[in-house]
Amino acid sequence: MIRTPLRPLARILSARERGENPDAIERENIRLRAERSAERLRRSAERRLYVMAGFFGLGFLAVGVQMGALAASEPVEPRLASSGPAIVAQRADITDRRGRVLATNLLTHSLYAQTRDMVDPARAAQELAKIFPDLDPDRLTRQLTDGRSFMWIKRRISPEQMQAVHDIGEPGLLFGPREMRLYPNGPLAAHVLGGARFGTEGVHSAEVIGVAGVERAFDGWLRDPANGGAPLVLSLDLSVQSAVEDLLDSGMKMMNAKGATAVLMEVRTGEIVAMASLPDFDPNDRPAPLLKGDASDSPLFNRAVQGVYELGSTFKVFAIAQALDLGLVAADTMIPTKGPLVWGRFKINDFHSYGAQNSVTDILVKSSNVGTARIATMIGPERQRDFLTRLGFTEPTQVELTEAPTGRPLLPAKWSDISSLTISYGHGLSASPLHLAAAYATLANGGRRVTPTLVHGAQPKGAGEQVVSPEAAAQTLAMMRAVVTRGTASFGEVRGYRVAGKTGTADKPRPTGGYYDDKVIATFASVFPVDDPQYVLVLTLDEPVETSGPEPRRTAGWTAVPVAAEVIRRTAPLLGLRPEVGVEPEVLDGVTLVRN
Structure with missing residues (x-):
């Protein structure tokens, strides 16, 4: 780029001969140079704005196309991407021939401890033993302080027990949602139904698998999402x-x-x-x-x-x-x-x-x-x-x-x-x-x-x-x-x-x-x-x-x-x-x- 001098010698000499002030020439050149610089900056800003507008336009177009595709497709439950195997938590109901429920699912919670976040493990163990009498407070204290970072305390708890644990106020005690298998009729048809237990477990979900009876015989069918949640209808009459x-x-x-x-x-x-x-x-x-x-x-x-x-x-x-x-x-x-x-x-x-x-x-x-x-x-x-x-x-x-x-x-x-x-x-x-x-x-x-x-x-x-x-x-x-x-x-x-x-x-x-x-x-x-x-x-x-x-x-x-x-x-x-x-x-x- 050719740079124009602010005080050109020829123009300075000519101005002196005419009795003019040479500083006016310098000021004029400074003004012109500033105008040219501003013009260049304006054109550069315009180009950046056009590019940004183009990107925003493409983004909105992509979002619109995706929304249209989703609106035109069948609804599907979202799935969480994971590096490990997926946990199938949902399990179909079992009913008698008249549609009365013999086995179903109940939303509950598990209780676990992140020991590094615990403030007072000894106190927490004592309070947990009051809520869950089958826990030994001394043994639980040793487990919470032996250096492990994670431990299961209860695989499933009731809402009342959950609230009682909340009241302890210990930040290291956490809850994970999960479904459990419920047999609302208790022992009725127990040998036919068999029973179920937790299989693969995660913090936020656990799969339920059959261990005996029809629960095990039809385990794959009951866990298959392709059935659309349809119940297994048994020939029993409740x-x-x-x-x-x-x-x-x-x-x-x-x-x-x-x-x-x-x-x-x-x-x-x-x-x-x-x-x-x-x-x-x-x-x-x-x-x-x-x-x-x-x-x-x-x-x-x-x-x-x-x-x-x-x-x-x-x-x-x-x-x-x-x-x-x-x-x-x-x-x-x-x-x-x-x-x-x-x-x-x-x-x-x-x-x-x-x-x-x-x-x-x-x-x-x-x-x-x-x-x-x-x-x-x-x-x-x-x-x-x-x-x-x-x-x-x-x-x-x-x-x-x-x-x-x-x-x-x-x-x-x-x-x-x-x-x-x-x-x-x-x-x-x-x-x-x-x-x-x-x-x-x-x-x-x-x-x-x-x-x-x-x-x-x-x-x-x-x-x-x-x-x-x-x-x-x-x-x-x-x-x-x-x-x-x-x-x-x-x-x-x-x-x-x-x-x-x-x-x-x-x-x-x-x-x-x-x-x-x-x-x-x-x-x-x-x-x-x-x-x-x-x-x-x-x-x-x-x-x-x-x-x-x-x-x-x-x-x-x-x-x-x-x-x-x-x-x-x-x-x-x-x-x-x-x-x-x-x-x-x-x-x-x-x-x-x-x-x-």
Whole structure:
């Protein structure tokens, strides 16, 4: 750049010759130079303003474009970017078939300490011990002062406890929001629901994962955001479940039983309307599992699915149904029943002497081991095993519980001739009450295989394999009806509802081998109403003893049957079954059955 001098020599000399003041030339040049500098600064400022305006315009345009794109897209919950794995905190509800909540989520808080921010750890520990009595103040003080920077104090606290901690005024005590699993009905359906616990935990969230029951079996589904928060709808009916559990608990205490279980199932769909196992627990405060001893002593043990028992004379129904289906016998076929039946070194006897021979119907009504074993000899081991396999007795049930695979039936090492005879009347093969319920439902379903399920609407009606002919199934149900009207289940009659069923009393095996002399598993498997079968109820009592008479009575007819009859009487109206009008109490051997 060429710089013009403020006092040009030529102009100075010319001005002096004319008598002018040379300083005026310098002042003029200073003024002109200032004007040119100001002009340059103005043009530079204008350029910067234009550039800034351009950037602001582009920014507003980008914001407008993004807002338009968001307005035109589907709404999506924002996600927090993190270097670690995401914690899925939301978990879907679980409801019964009518939409009533069985498991849901509750917003709560955790309590943790940032020890570097604490002012008085010793005082804080003393105050926390007053709020949470299970905390040891001395141990907590040591933990807060041992140099760690972070520590969990409580994984979840109530609003009242949170306010009390606030009142301590300690800046190092902080809260983290999280969801916890809540079971509003307490122990109701505890073995079906199972329970949940915290999995991956962060300061501001924690994932809830299932540990047992349907909570674990459907854990992935319940945590999947793709389901849009839709609840898992179970086949249970909350009202029926509550009634079954109340009556089962009363019956267990009345019969002095160690434990009890009941399964109430729809005949045509296999949907389980109620499943109870006692003793039970509260899934809100799930107890620790037993580390030694008998698993059935734990309240966590689901007797309906995990309990594998010899189910006694309830199995006689299957031998008779198969023989009818094969055309080997008819309902009035006479079978020798004089005992004992000798097979090699084994002898088979009846509980009472039932005479030289009885019809097939009376064999079931009187519950003759000898007569059933003779029918089994007609069938043979191979055909018997195939039939029971098709009924589901050789594999665990496929019900949607994480415990289901552990309920594997106990089968004989070799399905020999003698095994075939003892299995025909319920000894030598152990299965769960749920196995038995599914098999009875198959007979009540016209012989078509029923698969038990806990999910409402999971399978269509009549989708199973035809295991036995409808005619044989109908004849078997008619015989089961006679068991209630004039046989071992006479206390199972319920006014207005025609009940069919079969009792089973099996000696309880010792853990060391052999059987107890005075301990039994008593079972009553029933179908109602028998004219149009809708439901199957299997009720089992562990070590029952009925003591109202001069001698203790342990058979199912005296223990399981009366309890099951009361369950049917109470739940049938809840299930929408109208009682049959005009049915009078039946007189059985001079005793009139009366129901209050």
